[in-house]
Amino acid sequence: MEHGSFTDNSAATFSLTDEDHTLANSVRFTLNQDPRVTFSGYSIPHPSQARVNIRVQTTGDPASEVLKDACQDLMLMCRHVRSTFDKAVEDFKASNAVKAMKIDSKDSSDSEESE
Amino acid sequence: MAEQEKKFSIWDLPDVPMGQLPPHLELQRTRVFCNKDAPIHTESIQYSGAYSSIGVDNSVRLDNFCNNFRVEVIRLNEDDMEFDMIGIDAALANSFRRILVAEVPTMAIEKVLFANNTSIVQDEVLAHRLGLVPISVDPRLFDYMSENDQPNEKNTVVFKLHVKCKKGSPRITVKSDELKWLPNGSELVRESTANSGSSSKPETYTYFSCSQESVPEFVKNPVAPKYPDIILAKLGPGQEIELEAHAVKGIGKTHAKWSPVATAWYRMLPEVILLEDVEDDLAEELKSKCPVNVFDIEDIGKGKKRATVARPRSCTLCRECIRGEDWEKRVALRRVKNHFIFTIESTGALPPELLFTEAVKILEDKCERVITELS
Numbered sequence: 001m002e003h004g005s006f007t008d009n010s011a012a013t014f015s016l017t018d019e020d021h022t023l024a025n026s027v028r029f030t031l032n033q034d035p036r037v038t039f040s041g042y043s044i045p046h047p048s049q050a051r052v053n054i055r056v057q058t059t060g061d062p063a064s065e066v067l068k069d070a071c072q073d074l075m076l077m078c079r080h081v082r083s084t085f086d087k088a089v090e091d092f093k094a095s096n097a098v099k100a101m102k103i104d105s106k107d108s109s110d111s112e113e114s115e
Numbered sequence: 116m117a118e119q120e121k122k123f124s125i126w127d128l129p130d131v132p133m134g135q136l137p138p139h140l141e142l143q144r145t146r147v148f149c150n151k152d153a154p155i156h157t158e159s160i161q162y163s164g165a166y167s168s169i170g171v172d173n174s175v176r177l178d179n180f181c182n183n184f185r186v187e188v189i190r191l192n193e194d195d196m197e198f199d200m201i202g203i204d205a206a207l208a209n210s211f212r213r214i215l216v217a218e219v220p221t222m223a224i225e226k227v228l229f230a231n232n233t234s235i236v237q238d239e240v241l242a243h244r245l246g247l248v249p250i251s252v253d254p255r256l257f258d259y260m261s262e263n264d265q266p267n268e269k270n271t272v273v274f275k276l277h278v279k280c281k282k283g284s285p286r287i288t289v290k291s292d293e294l295k296w297l298p299n300g301s302e303l304v305r306e307s308t309a310n311s312g313s314s315s316k317p318e319t320y321t322y323f324s325c326s327q328e329s330v331p332e333f334v335k336n337p338v339a340p341k342y343p344d345i346i347l348a349k350l351g352p353g354q355e356i357e358l359e360a361h362a363v364k365g366i367g368k369t370h371a372k373w374s375p376v377a378t379a380w381y382r383m384l385p386e387v388i389l390l391e392d393v394e395d396d397l398a399e400e401l402k403s404k405c406p407v408n409v410f411d412i413e414d415i416g417k418g419k420k421r422a423t424v425a426r427p428r429s430c431t432l433c434r435e436c437i438r439g440e441d442w443e444k445r446v447a448l449r450r451v452k453n454h455f456i457f458t459i460e461s462t463g464a465l466p467p468e469l470l471f472t473e474a475v476k477i478l479e480d481k482c483e484r485v486i487t488e489l490s
Contacts, residue, residue: 084185088185
């Protein structure tokens with residue numbers, strides 16, 4: 001739900017239902033990073049009601065476009081986080097497996113030498 | 116007579132590299148200063164035009180983020196993991212933590228059908244305890260069950276508990292390994308008023324069309340509570356518990372029993388800087404003050420000793436090292452604003468690295484929902 005004025009679409013308040021700080025803070029962060037944005041913020045009108053108001057004011061671009069771009073950026077950031085994390089976990093498991101193999105071979109070679 | 120003013124040209128001043136902040140501002144932007152009384156510079160300066168008057172662009176574009184973001188895994192066990200995320204902002208880190216605790220789905224016992232309960236543990240108390248037992252089953256294989264759905268093999272897991280303490284035998288403790296998985300669905304017969312004389316199979320409380328044993332994942336790891344030694348109830352002689360428990364998929368927001376993590380937390384990387392050389396007696400004093408042994412003594416020859424920072428990562432910010440007189444100008448405690456040390460402790464449904472991946476996927480789904488609503 002977008003509340004804005006018909007003449008000036010560079011500033012609008014978006015009211016999202018079933019959302020809370022989890023999404024709103026991340027979207028506000030990515031919005032702030034965008035150089036087209038002059039003001040971005042979010043508020044929760046009442047804590048018992050799962051509704052978030054995100055306010056966007058831009059330097060001329062339509063506010064809904066900027067919000068869409070920010071969400072896209074957030075999605076791409078999440079994908080990058082996920083791929084980096086998966087790679088790091090794989091590398092860690094691989095290096096641990098190598099270490100375990102080295103310890104195993106060292107143990108067996110030690111026992112061979114002692115015999 | 117007017118004094119001759121010393122004329123100097125601003126071009127003689129040392130060069131401030133263009134596009135970069137002067138070092139004290141850079142420090143304020145990237146570090147939290149933990150002083151004796153309270154931390155300062157805690158907010159992260161996200162606004163893209165924050166330093167526009169100096170001519171520095173503060174916006175973190177996507178490619179900058181992708182180049183500077185790093186993940187390092189420190190520890191990875193079956194049930195918990197610790198890893199570092201470098202280059203991310205607190206808003207995103209907190210979103211991941213919130214999703215891990217409240218929005219990654221799991222399976223937990225929701226409905227308990229009692230056939231017999233003569234123990235001293237009341238029905239509702241026992242049902243509550245059963246709900247909190249973690250079940251090691253992959254929740255991604257199941258669907259959510261809504262009000263109108265019938266319980267079937269796609270959205271329910273059925274357990275049975277039947278324990279009896281014989282008269283004359285000592286008290287027994289009912290542990291969670293007594294919960295037996297019923298892959299074919301409920302065995303309690305429902306008394307239906309409609310004429311079911313034609314059907315050979317009596318109607319039960321679930322409508323399984325095929326056995327859950329046929330799912331390949333369950334052949335290798337049969338569904339069971341993760342920990343077999345959780346005490347559920349105690350029975351005296353002559354008491355009996357007979358019940359059937361249905362587990363469904365849910366998220367931690369509805370009830371904490373569906374939270375997949377024991378807990379998940381993060382902290383910023385601590386940075387301990389010695390502002391001036393701390394030598395001899397002061398060095399010994401500093402080393403003994405720290406309860407987690409952050410400092411070490413090194414010999415610099417001629418019998419003189421100097422304190423160094425050996426393990427800044429284990430600093431718990433107890434501020435003992437800056438407590439006395441004058442210590443604040445020798446030791447600076449800081450935290451790095453974009454380096455987060457995440458710890459995830461899983462309750463057993465999913466391994467912790469999968470949990471984090473699922474949490475990131477859920478954030479992506481939320482964004483997608485907003486995008487589709489907007490367009």
